[in-house]
Amino acid sequence: MGKSRQRVIQGKQRPKVRPARKHVPRSHLLSPREWPNEMVLLQQLEEIFASLPQSIIACDREGKILRLNAAALKLFEVPSELQCQGRDYHKFLTPYIGCTEQQHPIFPESCLGDPCRKEEAPPYPADTVMLLQVPSGRCIVVKQSCSPMRNAQKQIWGMVRVFHEFSPREQQAMHLLRVHEAIQTLTEAIAHLPGHFPEPIANALPAESPLLSPPVVFIAQQLVDVIRDILGCPRVSLKAIGLSGYSYFVAGSGFSAEQEQPERAISGRLPLVEILDASLVARLATKQEVIVQGNRVHIPPDYGNLASERILLIPLFLEKHLAGLLCILKEGLESTYTSEEMELVKALAAQAVLVMQCLLAAQKQTESHAREQTLRDVHHLSQEFLVLASHELRTPLTSILGNLQLAQRRLASLQRQIAEQAEPIQKHLTQAQQPLASASQSAQLQQRMINAIIDDARLQANQFQLHLERCDLLALLNAVVVSQHQMAPGHTILLNMPATPHQVFVLGDAERIGSVLTTYLENALAYSPAQQPVTVNVLAKEKSVQVSVHNEGPGIPLEEQKHLWERFYRAKGSAVQHELDLSLGLRLYLCRAFIERHSGQVGVQSEPGHGATFWFTLPILPPDIPQQQREGRTSCTGTP
16 A cells, blocks of 8 residues: 555656657757857958958859858949849840850850759869940959859858959960960961861862862861951951952951851952052052051942951962951941051961961972873763763764765665666665664754753863853753654643743853753653653742753662762663764763853752653843843853
8 A cells, every 4th residue: 555655646646757758950040149149240241241342243053143241242233232132143244245255155055053953063164254244334254163062961052253353464465375385286287287178178289379278278267267366356357369350258257157158159269459448458568557447448238238347468479479367346336456467367378378378389389290100090971071072073083984875875776776677766765864863863962962961061171161141941941852752752841831920031152051951851751651752841939930840760770869960970771872872971961061160050850760851940030130231141150
């Protein structure tokens, strides 16, 4: 009884048990006694943040601005921090800057980083140098550095961006560093001159100037890139001055596709004396640089507007002759070129010219050693060509002579029969006419082959001429179709012409255009089965007209289509031998040459087993062109 009571009493006196409290680190839970010290510490940190000389912007993980210190408010000329808090950092900074001095993107994809990434050290960009344009009109060069902010668990919860403003001396030092790096880049490019060059450099450069050789073009591209990087100007180009005084675009830096297209379009079309005033050309000829306003440069209207640009021209001399110009463009009529900039550009140009002279000297030496071998190769090729040509020319001649001999024998026999007896002679006359007709066709074929060889020789010698006049393409096409139908009465030719207009006029050489139409139709008739029609379609548009000829023949393999328009190319594996196979591989090549010299294009569409369609386009003659401009003669200026 006593023991039981004692236990009851102890149970009543047992103290109350409180629930367990979660442990909170002392640094996150301060007692009221420690609050004043915490407030003092925060006040001190706030004062340090505000007094830092560097401009600081703190952002959260979404890129929203949290804080700006006093230096940042002064740098960006913002009156209050409250105006910026919560704004997107990128949208805040965009009105201040355009691009970095090195033309790199201001905001690369990794600029803020992805806070949700699991990696311990996500990638961050290197320091970015940029030009700030503040509301007061000042331009300030700064370097932006980025650092991540992490919590106690080392997770990224924001970014701190620090801006360091460059002093004039630091800017000058940066410029000298860029100059050194640019010159080193140019030197390394020269030292590692490639043996093979990109196709746009290796091809399509006329031999009008030493500056148009592939190695020199490569050096020129490095030169203009270096100069643009050093001066920070929008565009730099190098022009070659040909032997005839015409200007050619060699290399450019800073040009968009739309800006480079007119540069190349007028390349080789205008002499230097028509682009610049005579006084400026005279100064360049005496090795003096020229600074000229863009409105004093005479260029076609479709080239663009240079009136708001200031251009520095540096002459380049090779073997005491003006061989090219360095053209440096700065925007704004008030822009200037310092003496230091001009001296630097002239020094780089002199270095590049020395390398160009060495390359040209080496090229001449190589050509001297290879000339004898080249002559042997040319002689061998010419012999092969003559053997092929004599064989091809002899083929129709043999047919001509054989048919003529047969006709002579039959006519002699006919004369004897007429003298001996009076019987019907129609059968014998028909037999006599057949070989004569065949001989006539072979003679015409021979004539066309000879004409093709002559036209090709004129093209290669740059002596080919077109006799241009205003002609109705539809009437010309109809005449060719009628002629071909008479030559091949067993075939059907369908001619689809537009209902309106009834006439389509082009400025062209009717004989050459008719030759192209004849070649297309003869090709289609030769390869198309007799029971399948050959279709001719005419599609007239606003500024051009397209003529296409389709046949239902075996078609042309894709690999062969790539070479059809090449000089001396002959189709392989064809079971049909016709005039195109006996034309030395020149007829389609000449078709392309004729049409391209009428400012048109040619092409073919074919799938094996589904026939082939040969087409060409020509520009339509505007109705308001004066009569004296509709007729004339134009000469060939190069091989197709």
